Amino acid sequence: xxxxxxxxxxxxxxxxxxxxxxxxxxxxxxxxxxxxxxxxxxxxxxxxxxxxxxxxxxxxxxxxxxxxxxxxxxxxxxxxxxxxxxxxxxxxxxxxxxxxxxxxxxxxxxxx
Amino acid sequence: xxxxxxxxxxxxxxxxxxxxxxxxxxxxxxxxxxxxxxxxxxxxxxxxxxxxxxxxxxxxxxxxxxxxxxxxxxxxxxxxxxxxxxxxxxxxxxxxxxxxxxxxxx
Numbered sequence: 001x002x003x004x005x006x007x008x009x010x011x012x013x014x015x016x017x018x019x020x021x022x023x024x025x026x027x028x029x030x031x032x033x034x035x036x037x038x039x040x041x042x043x044x045x046x047x048x049x050x051x052x053x054x055x056x057x058x059x060x061x062x063x064x065x066x067x068x069x070x071x072x073x074x075x076x077x078x079x080x081x082x083x084x085x086x087x088x089x090x091x092x093x094x095x096x097x098x099x100x101x102x103x104x105x106x107x108x109x110x111x112x
Numbered sequence: 113x114x115x116x117x118x119x120x121x122x123x124x125x126x127x128x129x130x131x132x133x134x135x136x137x138x139x140x141x142x143x144x145x146x147x148x149x150x151x152x153x154x155x156x157x158x159x160x161x162x163x164x165x166x167x168x169x170x171x172x173x174x175x176x177x178x179x180x181x182x183x184x185x186x187x188x189x190x191x192x193x194x195x196x197x198x199x200x201x202x203x204x205x206x207x208x209x210x211x212x213x214x215x216x217x218x
Contacts, residue, residue, distance in 0.1 A: 033206060042118070042201050042208040043156065056206060059113065090155065098144030098163060098205070103155040 002026070004093050004104035012110045013081050021076040021107045025093030031055070032074040033101060034066055035090040043090055049074055050096055081111045114139040118202050118209030125192050126217055133187045133212045135202035142204040145178060145185050150211075151198045159200075160187070192216045 005024045013019050025032050031050040035043035045058035049068035063079045072093075078085055088108050092101035115138040125131050137145075143164035148156035162169045162176045162185065169176050173192075178185040189196055197216045202209045 035208075040211075042210045045206045045208070048206060100146055100158040100161055101148075101156075101206075103157070105155050 004091055004102055006089075006091050006104035006107050008107060009105065010108045010110075012112060014112055015081055015083060017081050017111075018077065018079050019081060019109060021078075021089050021091075021109075023074045023076070023091030023093075023104060025072050025074070025091075026102055029093035029095060029102070030072050031094045031096050032068055032072065033092045033094070034074070034076045035092065036060075037088045037090055037106070038086075039088075046076070078109075083111050085109065086111045114142060114204050114207040116202060116204050116207050116209040118212060120212060121210065122213045122215070124215045124217065127192060127194060129192055131189045131192055131196070131214055131216075133200055133202065133214075134184060135186070135204075135209050136182075136184045137204035137207075138183065139204065140180075140183065144205055145176070146203050147176060147187050148201045148203065148208075149198045150201065156201060189214075194218050 007022045033048040034046040037043045046060050047066045048056035052068045066076045068074045088106045090106045092103045094101050118135045146161035149159045150156040160174050162178050173190045175188045194216050199211045199213050201211050
């Protein structure tokens with residue numbers, strides 16, 4: 001079975017630009033979560049989506065938004081990029097409820 | 113929201129020794145506590161998890177304990193090996209701790 005796939009793997013953007021990151025979950029998983037991981041720190045929870053609805057939101061500004069599609073894939077959008085948005089963005093899929101997260105390899109975003 | 117504190121941030125042990133990592137959480141409604149291992153340049157992967165109706169769980173050299181009253185849980189690794197060297201994260205539901213870098217010296 002294919003694991004969680006994320007695209008692109010690397011991305012370089014300029015301050016003020018917009019970025020869209022994509023995630024395809026493991027087949028059968030209907031829940032997708034997004035995390036930001038800054039080097040040397042733990043993953044910070046951004047969003048969780050289940051059945052196309054937002055089920056949880058972390059402490060991130062409104063510049064961050066996401067959506068989930070009927071095939072359970074997901075997009076994370078970040079507007080008005082700041083230097084501090086440079087990080088590894090991880091997507092994870094899971095079964096609903098209390099179940100383990102299966103992470104993708106992440107998208108490394110660099111904002112210059 | 114939930115807040116998870118993890119200690120220590122770094123831990124160095126000799127091969128064959130035991131390692132213990134401790135976490136506390138703030139939201140008494142949390143009832144699922146996974147642990148993830150992240151090797152350098154790789155994604156986090158689940159190593160063990162525990163639910164609130166269980167006080168202890170063991171899987172070979174790895175064990176996790178949970179004290180719901182005190183809101184803390186711990187990871188125990190026995191007979192450590194060099195390949196155990198990695199960063200370990202605890203989590204309460206979807207909130208992660210800051211991580212522990214474990215170094216096992218041969």
